[in-house]
Amino acid sequence: xxxxxxxxxxxxxxxxxxxxxxxxxxxxxxxxxxxxxxxxxxxxxxxxxxxxxxxxxxxxxxxxxxxxxxxxxxxxxxxxxxxxxxxxxxxxxxxxxxxxxxxxxxxxxxxxxxxxxxxxxxxxxxxxxxxxxxxxxxxxxxxxxxxxxxxxxxxxx
Amino acid sequence: xxxxxxxxxxxxxxxxxxxxxxxxxxxxxxxxxxxxxxxxxxxxxxxxxxxxxxxxxxxxxxxxxxxxxxxxxxxxxxxxxxxxxxxxxxxxxxxxxxxxxxxxxxxxxxxxxxxxxxxxxxxxxxxxxxxxxxxxxxxxxxxxxxxxxxxxxxxxxxxxxxxxxxxxxxxxxxxxxxxxxxxxxxxxxxxxxxxxxxxxxxxxxxxxxxxxxxxxxxxxxxxxxxxxxxxxxxxxxxxxxxxxxxxxxxxxxxxxxxxxxxxxxxxxxxxxxxxxxxxxxxxxxxxxxxxxxxxxxxxxxxxxxxxxxxxxxxxxxxxxxxxxxxxxxxxxxxxxxxxxxxxxxxxxxxxxxxxxxxxxxxxxxxxxxxxxxxxxxxxxxxxxxxxxxxxxxxxxxxxxxxxxxxxxxxxxxxxxxxxxxxxxxxxxxxxxxxxxxxxxxxxxxxxxxxxxxxxxxxxxxxxxxxxxxxxxxxxxxxxxxxxxxxxxxxxxxxxxxxxxxxxxxxxxxxxxxxxxxxxxxxxxxxxxxxxxxxxxxxxxxxxxxxxxxxxxxxxxxxxxxxxxxxxxxxxxxxxxxxxxxxxxxxxxxxxxxxxxxxxxxxxxxxxxxxxxxxxxxxxxxxxxxxxxxxxxxxxxxxxxxxxxxxxxxxxxxxxxxxxxxxxxxxxxxxxxxxxxxxxxxxxxxxxxxxxxxxxxxxxxxxxxxxxxxxxxxxxxxxxxxxxxxxxxxxxxxxxxxxxxxxxxxxxxxxxxxxxxxxxxxxxxxxxxxxxxxxxxx
Ligand code: FES
Ligand code: FES
Numbered sequence: 014x015x016x017x018x019x020x021x022x023x024x025x026x027x028x029x030x031x032x033x034x035x036x037x038x039x040x041x042x043x044x045x046x047x048x049x050x051x052x053x054x055x056x057x058x059x060x061x062x063x064x065x066x067x068x069x070x071x072x073x074x075x076x077x078x079x080x081x082x083x084x085x086x087x088x089x090x091x092x093x094x095x096x097x098x099x100x101x102x103x104x105x106x107x108x109x110x111x112x113x114x115x116x117x118x119x120x121x122x123x124x125x126x127x128x129x130x131x132x133x134x135x136x137x138x139x140x141x142x143x144x145x146x147x148x149x150x151x152x153x154x155x156x157x158x159x160x161x162x163x164x165x166x167x168x169x170x
Numbered sequence: 171x172x173x174x175x176x177x178x179x180x181x182x183x184x185x186x187x188x189x190x191x192x193x194x195x196x197x198x199x200x201x202x203x204x205x206x207x208x209x210x211x212x213x214x215x216x217x218x219x220x221x222x223x224x225x226x227x228x229x230x231x232x233x234x235x236x237x238x239x240x241x242x243x244x245x246x247x248x249x250x251x252x253x254x255x256x257x258x259x260x261x262x263x264x265x266x267x268x269x270x271x272x273x274x275x276x277x278x279x280x281x282x283x284x285x286x287x288x289x290x291x292x293x294x295x296x297x298x299x300x301x302x303x304x305x306x307x308x309x310x311x312x313x314x315x316x317x318x319x320x321x322x323x324x325x326x327x328x329x330x331x332x333x334x335x336x337x338x339x340x341x342x343x344x345x346x347x348x349x350x351x352x353x354x355x356x357x358x359x360x361x362x363x364x365x366x367x368x369x370x371x372x373x374x375x376x377x378x379x380x381x382x383x384x385x386x387x388x389x390x391x392x393x394x395x396x397x398x399x400x401x402x403x404x405x406x407x408x409x410x411x412x413x414x415x416x417x418x419x420x421x422x423x424x425x426x427x428x429x430x431x432x433x434x435x436x437x438x439x440x441x442x443x444x445x446x447x448x449x450x451x452x453x454x455x456x457x458x459x460x461x462x463x464x465x466x467x468x469x470x471x472x473x474x475x476x477x478x479x480x481x482x483x484x485x486x487x488x489x490x491x492x493x494x495x496x497x498x499x500x501x502x503x504x505x506x507x508x509x510x511x512x513x514x515x516x517x518x519x520x521x522x523x524x525x526x527x528x529x530x531x532x533x534x535x536x537x538x539x540x541x542x543x544x545x546x547x548x549x550x551x552x553x554x555x556x557x558x559x560x561x562x563x564x565x566x567x568x569x570x571x572x573x574x575x576x577x578x579x580x581x582x583x584x585x586x587x588x589x590x591x592x593x594x595x596x597x598x599x600x601x602x603x604x605x606x607x608x609x610x611x612x613x614x615x616x617x618x619x620x621x622x623x624x625x626x627x628x629x630x631x632x633x634x635x636x637x638x639x640x641x642x643x644x645x646x647x648x649x650x651x652x653x654x655x656x657x658x659x660x661x662x663x664x665x666x667x668x669x670x671x672x673x674x675x676x677x678x679x680x681x682x683x684x685x686x687x688x689x690x691x692x693x694x695x696x697x698x699x700x701x702x703x704x705x706x707x708x709x710x711x712x713x714x715x716x717x718x719x720x721x722x723x724x725x726x727x728x729x730x731x732x733x734x735x736x737x738x739x740x741x742x743x744x745x746x747x748x749x750x751x752x753x754x755x756x757x758x759x760x761x762x763x764x765x766x767x768x769x770x771x772x773x774x775x776x777x778x779x780x781x782x783x784x785x786x787x788x789x790x791x792x793x794x795x796x797x798x799x800x801x802x803x804x805x806x807x808x809x810x811x812x813x814x815x816x817x818x819x820x821x822x823x824x825x826x827x828x829x830x831x832x833x834x835x836x837x838x839x840x841x842x843x844x845x846x847x848x849x850x851x852x853x854x855x856x857x858x859x860x861x862x863x864x865x866x867x868x869x870x871x872x873x874x875x876x877x878x879x880x881x882x883x884x885x886x887x888x889x890x891x892x893x894x895x896x897x898x899x900x901x902x903x904x905x906x907x908x909x910x911x912x913x914x915x916x917x918x919x920x921x922x923x924x925x926x927x928x929x930x931x932x933x934x935x936x937x938x939x940x941x942x943x944x945x946x947x
Binding site: 034046048049050051053054055056057058059061088089090092093098102103105106109110111112113114115116117118121136139140141143144145146147148149150151152153154155156157 | 182183185186187188189190191192193194196198199284374375376377378379425426427428430458459460656657658659831835838839840841842843864865866870871872873874876878880
């Protein structure tokens, strides 16, 4: 069945018609063309499709859009300003944390949620928080460095 | 090191901003107007005859544009319905018979993915199950069910020209090497070591699954956008299958979300091309992760090794390697050959026999996987190296160093070794892990141990890379290359090479993404070959442009071109920098105008001496060698069998590191991937049905599996013919992980496990069995 929902996406309110079977991932990609939200497993196991739902990291492939009326979603497209990267993006860039880059948006959104919860996370907290995000290029050491650098940068401010 | 301006510097990736903003273009984001989506009905049986297919209800379903079966394709005039890089044994869609669970049977193109999937439910297929063969050793028995009754040759690659269609047997290829007198050496041996090692089929898991898009343009040409590591191959193979000239097909490849070997040769391209031709509309097919598991796998193997020792020397080794290539040969024969001839290791052993067999079974097809089969043979031979060293009471590091081949020595095939930093890699890895330090004491049920392993891979030879460099009148340059950027950093690395050779700034060189209309032929982006092959081609092309540029400047300044040099976009007289000019001035001097370009072409095409079919000997079987060593420290819980890797050192010889950062990333990335394969990854089958075909059930390494101490060691032994001495390093870190961990396991708790993955369960079993033997409980 089709129904109408209202969803705030990257700060902008959207009125959307969705099918009961549509996942949030399908709505963001197919509907809104937010291509940073990527499917890699479809079962909530890899973190590629991580977005923030009311500030909490979720797997967009695993949520039905019809249930999200009135909620707020944030994707990587909402991070960078016109001329500057978000500090987390900058840290990922400077620490070579993106190789093929397919997993990168998911990691960045998970890292954003982490740093909002723990301003100065320990390495174990970083590992715990990011253990649901998979990177087959195996760039984990650089991702660790990037998140540490982002933490230092955000807590400086 | 020579004084280079940009080679050897850790410049940032070109694509970094696109990647951290998520804006990067993938095939998955392409949506031409009128796009149709594909869903495919797959076989529920591992082996069955197709009795009947009724697709009429699906054709009438809402939103459906076309429904295609294998029989439909076979009936299309002028179309060859089979493909494959070694044998043309794989139908685009099954014809008459299915040979593995998940084989593609019926394809639907519809207005949406959901409409296509719903239409599949309306297709009726009647199957008659056939006897199934799953185990690679069962498959070679005389009474085994036969997977293919006939084998059609392919002819796509020169290095596979010797691959002959097999008889009525599941062995579709056999590589043989005979050196010295093995029987005599065994008869005279003091000790004989005999072991069987296994590795299971596994998954590549690129985070971006396979995806391809096709449309027929206004001129009737077939356009393909595809996540492929081999655009040139895709074009040639499609031209052959469709019976059209190569220039009627255009294949373009944007950035890939990982490849690791999964995205080689034809995968989804024939289906989307045929559906686009049938419907006249753009067609896209994106695999789900579950379908990915049924598309291509890593070869499972059984490796039997027998080694003779006299005194402290290894005198003979006999290797039998059985490769489970699944239902279609894919590139299996090339793997069986290229990895087969290295399966006795990079060691001085005077008498060797190798038999390496490519075997069909009713499993999903196995293809190239980061390391191209070499991780499987090193897993076996460098586990056995430790067993032998320990058996002789020798130090495992010293034992390897004593037996390791070095510069000028002949490899087992009779090919001399050049620029192979094997010993340096072993020494540096051993130092890094603190090999000579005393072992950490036991704590509670936990024991620590260290392990080392080494090995070599021979680069795929022959193969071809072509490149074109275009210098524009403003001093910017375009590099045309079919090398695919899939995360390895090739785009930036090729720009570094072109910039260095031309003497232009790095940021003024643009590397064009693969587009078969404009970028020259390249064999594949795989096998750690691009830095050397494409790097050489780009360097040659740039050198030709530079020559033309220098001639222009020399003419104007009335000096000899040999006295010129270029740097930062300016050409000047060596030793007198003020005498010179910019590229623009040189263009004006030569052409009197700026509306032109200088163009150079380069081709890198190393050749081999064909191997003797009986002995496997060749004066030159490969262009260069990759040396790899891994050293690890592990902690094993003797109560649970749980193994944790505490330190990891991945050493590999890059020749010259064109970009040290990328080399380090490749070493660590490959090692991390193979740590997962060593510790927990395996595809589990029951009666031919895959039991763990999703990422919920199939675990890969996460950030928690990588030790805090995970260090790359880039060894640099320049190759005489490499671009600036470079070789390649994409797979090197993968090669030696499994054996190093198993060797550390034995060091820690005294048990030897010969099957990967080294799961807690397996280690626990081995510990229990050892306790029984030792009379404990
Ligand atoms: S695609 Fe959503 S978690 Fe993997
Ligand atoms: S960078 Fe390729 S999967 Fe993470």
